[in-house]
Amino acid sequence: MAGGSMVALGLDSLGLLxxxxxxxxxxxxxxxxxxxxxxxxxxxxxxxxVAKARPEQRAAVR
Numbered sequence: 526m527a528g529g530s531m532v533a534l535g536l537d538s539l540g541l542l543x544x545x546x547x548x549x550x551x552x553x554x555x556x557x558x559x560x561x562x563x564x565x566x567x568x569x570x571x572x573x574x575v576a577k578a579r580p581e582q583r584a585a586v587r
Contacts, residue, residue: 530566531566531567534568541558548575554574554575556574
């Protein structure tokens with residue numbers, strides 16, 4: 526179910542925070558869930574955020 530809503534995938538608020546932490550650590554991209562005009566309701570939204578990040582932001586932190 527690519528692109529399905531986070532709730533439909535069974536993700537609660539704690540799970541969403543864990544997902545955001547993992548994305549930030551793995552891809553070095555800051556995810557601001559409170560940013561105006563930035564809907565992050567689906568997996569596709571999260572993927573688009575990472576894909577649009579500047580290359581220097583995407584450098585994996587390992």
